[in-house]
Amino acid sequence: MSGEVTLTIDGREITVREGEKLLWAALDNGIYIPHLCADRKEEKPDAACRLCFVEIEGRPQPVTACSEPVAAGMVVNTRSERVDRLAGTAFELLLSSHRLDCGKCAANRSCALQKIARERKFKLKVTRLRTLDRNLPVDDSSPVVTYDPNKCVLCGHCVRACRRQGGGVLGFAGRGFERRVTTFGGASLAAAGCSGCGACAAACPVGALTAKNVRLPNAGAKR
Amino acid sequence: MELTDQEITTSREETKKILPQYPGRRGDLIPILQKVQEKLGYVPAPAMEEVAAYLGITPMDVYSVVTFYNQFRLSPPGKRQINVCMGTACHMRGGNIILDSWKRRLKIDVGQVTPDREFSLERVACVGCCTMAPVTVIDGEVHPKVTPTRVDGLLFSFGMKIEKEGGKH
Structure with missing residues (x-):
């Protein structure tokens, strides 16, 4: 059953496991696609962050790479005007409710948002939208992690890590x-009965959940 | 809002009575919560814990669902239910100012109840009398063209009534 499939991404021929999602097929072969909420360990992707759009030849609309299984002979382009526009807008929407404080942020340089901005040449600034700073209190009660909900991008990595x-x-x-x-x-x-395992801080791709006294073990950058 | 010991005991007992009517599948969560709210008028934390234990999920999973749907209340209903209309007409006529007045005077937020359990505050969509915008509905009675001063006046008259009722007991 578990055969292999050959497809083309950005002009490169790639052979991956049958049933693999497009996003992981690309990332494993060194082709970058922006993504935040995708989680390899989950069977059903959330497809919530709307960043991983790609074009598949023969499809009328861009699709999210995290939810699209590979198919033999598929021809994929990770960049197009439409895709960049979709991802750019999704990115700016995320930034509009994310407290930008990179200089003082524990996740500076390991932040997934910074990586996406760098890769796609997006500005780390909100220009078209009104910003929403909810000014929620920072939770400093745990001896292990600090939680700043104002920086949360709702990717759900911490929720899944906590569950596991x-x-x-x-x-x-x-x-x-x-x-x-x-x-x-x-x-x-x-x-709330947090066990203090710190899995949430390790999973957080931004600076919302950070381990205390330790710099994040570059959580976001590697994923 | 703090629950009294009495409220905690009641909510646990009533929830335990409701639970055996369901086979305990994950899909029973919302029907159970609806039944709990039907019985108690709201879904308190102790009830959520009982439901979570029964269905074998974390209390957080129950809390997620309860906070997602507008139909679920987290605090007990007050003796007087204040519904501030935020429909289009009321919105245009300053409904948000009226809502802010109620919030400020009662010192509670939407969906909450005053500590003495006298008033609970809710925002509602159109109540169907847009010519009287902005309106506030208190226990089914429509109060037309509300102003912040009117909010004070209504609260004052309720204060008198409460005092009278208190005198009778």
């Missing part, structure tokens, strides 16, 4: 602008 390793203390709450990563009843991490 930390007992599922973290989760999403609310909807729309009110959506945020929090604990049961909105309690502080210390009060």
Whole structure:
């Protein structure tokens, strides 16, 4: 059953495992596609960040690479005017509710947002949209991690990491602008029974969840 | 908002009565929560914990669902339910100013209840009397063309009523 499939991405012929998602096929072969919420360990991708759009020849619309399985003979382009526009807008929307404080941020230089901006030549600045600083309190209660919800991009990596390793203390709450990563009843991490495993901080691609006294082991950059 | 010991005990007991009616599948979560709210008028934290234990999921998973849907209340309803209309007409006529007045005077946010459990505040979509915008509906009674001064006046008259009721007991 598990054969291999050959497809073309950006003019390069690539052979990958059948059923692999396009995003991982590209990344494993050194072709970059912006992405935030994609998680290799999950069977069903969230496809929430809307950054990994690619063009597939013969398809009328760009598709998200994280949710698209590879197919034999598929011809994929990771760049096009439409794709860059979609990803650029999604990126700016993310930035509009992300507190930009790179100079003082613990994730500076290892931040996934910085990487995406660098790769795609996006500005790390909000120009077209109104910014939304929710000014939520920073949770400093845990001895292991600091949580600054104002920097959260809602990718869900911490929620999944917590579920696998930390007992599922973290989760999403609310909807729309009110959506945020929090604990049961909105309690502080210390009060919510956080085990202090630090998996969330290791998983956070930005500076929202950071390990205390230690610089992030370049969490975002490697993924 | 702090729950009283009585409220905590009641919510746990009532939830435990509801749970055996369901086979305990994950898909039962929303029907269970609806039943809990039907019984208690809201979905308190102790009830969410009971439901989570019954379905074998984390309390956080239950909290996610409860906070996602507008139909679920996290705080008990007050004796008087204040619904501020935020429909198009009321919005144009300054509905948000009226909502802010209620919030400021009652010192609570939308979806909350005052500590004495007298008033709970909700925002609603159009109530169907746009000519009277901006309107506030209190226990089914429509108050037309509300101004911040009117908010103070309504609260004052309620204060008198509460005092009277208190005198009777």
